[in-house]
Amino acid sequence: MARLELKGVRKSYGAAEIIKGIDLAVEDGEFCVFVGPSGCGKSTLLRMIAGLEDITGGTFEIGGRRMNDVAPAKRGVAMVFQSYALYPHLTVRENIAFGLKVRKTPAAEIDRLVNEAVVTLQLDTLTERYPRELSGGQRQRVAIGRAIVGHPETFLFDEPLSNLDAELRVHMRTQISELHARLKRTMIYVTHDQVEAMTLADKIVLLRDGRIEQVGSPEDLYERPANLFAARFIGAPQMNVFELTPGFEKLRTASGLAPETRYCGIRPDSFEITSEADAVMSAKVRLTEYLGNARLVHADVDGHGSIILEQPAGREPAAGTTIHLTTDPQLCHAFNEAGNRLVPAG
Numbered sequence: 001m002a003r004l005e006l007k008g009v010r011k012s013y014g015a016a017e018i019i020k021g022i023d024l025a026v027e028d029g030e031f032c033v034f035v036g037p038s039g040c041g042k043s044t045l046l047r048m049i050a051g052l053e054d055i056t057g058g059t060f061e062i063g064g065r066r067m068n069d070v071a072p073a074k075r076g077v078a079m080v081f082q083s084y085a086l087y088p089h090l091t092v093r094e095n096i097a098f099g100l101k102v103r104k105t106p107a108a109e110i111d112r113l114v115n116e117a118v119v120t121l122q123l124d125t126l127t128e129r130y131p132r133e134l135s136g137g138q139r140q141r142v143a144i145g146r147a148i149v150g151h152p153e154t155f156l157f158d159e160p161l162s163n164l165d166a167e168l169r170v171h172m173r174t175q176i177s178e179l180h181a182r183l184k185r186t187m188i189y190v191t192h193d194q195v196e197a198m199t200l201a202d203k204i205v206l207l208r209d210g211r212i213e214q215v216g217s218p219e220d221l222y223e224r225p226a227n228l229f230a231a232r233f234i235g236a237p238q239m240n241v242f243e244l245t246p247g248f249e250k251l252r253t254a255s256g257l258a259p260e261t262r263y264c265g266i267r268p269d270s271f272e273i274t275s276e277a278d279a280v281m282s283a284k285v286r287l288t289e290y291l292g293n294a295r296l297v298h299a300d301v302d303g304h305g306s307i308i309l310e311q312p313a314g315r316e317p318a319a320g321t322t323i324h325l326t327t328d329p330q331l332c333h334a335f336n337e338a339g340n341r342l343v344p345a346g
Contacts, residue, residue: 002153279324
């Protein structure tokens, strides 16, 4: 079993506290993604799980066994780094087999494990090539293959796709998802890219400033953000958030927001252009951005500032015009004075 549990885990460098009390369980076979802005502590937390960073306080367990002082090689985890870290003078086969040779694995077993890995990762036609002869995506697959052959219970990925171009990122994202489905092992994946988080994860852990802001499925974080930070971080373009000052009473009333609602969040695709009589607010269009099947409309709302709405291509308003907007009350997100989500009644 590879259930991981962190209980009050902290990390400090001198007086600087980086991880500020993390409580988290990652279930056996789960694909868990750590996401958050730069400096939030996600890579540090991953390295603590791997044993590459000491734990200052709290307890880390794998399968119910305390791991705080267990050497990295004995934790049953394998890590894939942002840099491929391949040996340039070794072939694909030799790179994948290197760790097994260091552990003095019998030659026949090395051949079996490497052959399994190269077939799983579709590298079987590239085994005699050197890293310089491979594309970025192929090199990353070799790095993953090196992790696979040890049959770890848990795979740790530290921003493995950040060095790839956009097309390769999409391709490798699919391959990692398919790999998880085949191996059925626990995977923890660090990224700052919310698209990777939303498409790969069973569970997302959203971090900020060394603390967890929200844990849940991609649907949880997108449809039910726990606070304003989660609401703005998940979703591209980000959610529009309105402070319900006296000028926005029509929005409050039409959306049926509770009296304690201080902020109302509306995603760009939740706006509808309507008549002035039916509108909850008006806005002046600044510019539009063409996305193919849709356009992003940038507009200004008096008493608020800039908003973004998404409209089907061909139905977007022209720059300089005034538009009148409404939204489905079910698509409004309510937050209190402290910025925490208000759960609708019933």
